[in-house]
Amino acid sequence: MALAMSNFGQEVSLFFIEDGVLQLxxxxxxxxxxxxxxxxxxxxxxFYDIDNIYxxxxxxxxxxxxxxxxxIAVTLIELGQLTALIGEHDxxxxx
Amino acid sequence: MILHTVSTSPxxxxxxxxxxxxxxxxxKLMLIQDAVYAIMKADMTDTLLTHGPIYVLSEDxxxxxxxxxxxxxxxxxxxxFVTLTLECEQVISW
Numbered sequence: 060m061a062l063a064m065s066n067f068g069q070e071v072s073l074f075f076i077e078d079g080v081l082q083l084x085x086x087x088x089x090x091x092x093x094x095x096x097x098x099x100x101x102x103x104x105x106f107y108d109i110d111n112i113y114x115x116x117x118x119x120x121x122x123x124x125x126x127x128x129x130x131i132a133v134t135l136i137e138l139g140q141l142t143a144l145i146g147e148h149d150x151x152x153x154x
Numbered sequence: 155m156i157l158h159t160v161s162t163s164p165x166x167x168x169x170x171x172x173x174x175x176x177x178x179x180x181x182k183l184m185l186i187q188d189a190v191y192a193i194m195k196a197d198m199t200d201t202l203l204t205h206g207p208i209y210v211l212s213e214d215x216x217x218x219x220x221x222x223x224x225x226x227x228x229x230x231x232x233x234x235f236v237t238l239t240l241e242c243e244q245v246i247s248w
Contacts, residue, residue, distance in 0.1 A: 078165050081191065087219035094217065121165065122194045 060152070062100075065107040072111035072148060073104070074141065075133070079154075080118045085130035101131045115141065156181045157242035163188040164198050173248045174205060182242060184209040184235065185227075190220060193227055202226060211235060 065071045075083060082098060089096050104112065114133040119125070126133065136144065145151055158177050164170045170185075170192060177183065183205055185192055190210050192198045202208050203226060210222065212229040222229055230238070239245050 078163050078188075078191070081218065084219040087217060089217045091213045091217040122191070123196065124194070 060154075061109055062103065062107050065109050070111075071107075071109050072113065072144070073109065074113045074115070074145070075118075076115040076141065077118050080114055080122065080124065083114065083129040083131065083133070084124070085128065098130060104131065113141075113144065155242045157184060157239055157245045158182065158248060159184045159186055159245060160189040160192075160248045161187040162248075164192045164195055169248045170198070171201075173246075174201065177205070179205075182209065182238065184211070184230075184238065186211045186214055186235075190214045190218060193220060193222060193224065199224055199226065209235075209238060 061071050061073055083101065084098075087096070087098050089098070104110075112131065112133045113136045114129070115138065116135045117138045119135065126135065156178065158173050158181055160170045160173055160183070162169045166188070170189060173183070183202075185208060192202070192208075193210065193215075206226045207228050208226055209230050210227050212231055215222065215229060
């Protein structure tokens with residue numbers, strides 16, 4: 060969805076919160092449980108000019124994760140910053 | 155002896171905690187699918203210490219890029235999981 064939106068010239072930001080941050084863990088091997096390796100598509104985001112990738116610091120701490128555990132470069136944000144940032148966007152979709 | 159299997163993330167719902175409240179000390183606990191994320195949750199590991207050892211399906215750990223860093227958790231394969239179900243009289247899926 061994010062890639063499609065960017066193709067149509069929209070400025071896209073992605074926010075990863077709660078268990079959503081787990082999608083970004085590197086060295087996943089989803090073929091072990093017959094799942095699609097869609098985590099590999101995160102690497103394509105930058106080629107689609109999607110550089111605003113925000114990850115909730117609190118959600119990372121709760122899961123004992125640091126940025127070095129993630130497969131792509133992200134911007135960490137505090138819990139309170141999320142509300143302000145979402146407010147700057149015209150449309151918000153939750154997955 | 156009952157084998158309790160939990161399959162959902164403890165960050166998302168209460169299934170694991172609700173299971174712990176109702177399990178006997180002699181019962182066994184196995185984490186599968188998104189429940190394997192419990193190994194990342196510090197306060198959950200503290201709670202599980204009194205219920206150990208906890209079995210975790212290794213395929214589900216590998217698929218999610220996770221590694222066990224506590225002796226409380228024992229990673230087991232699908233065949234070992236099957237053996238565990240045979241050792242227990244009942245299996246309850248939470």
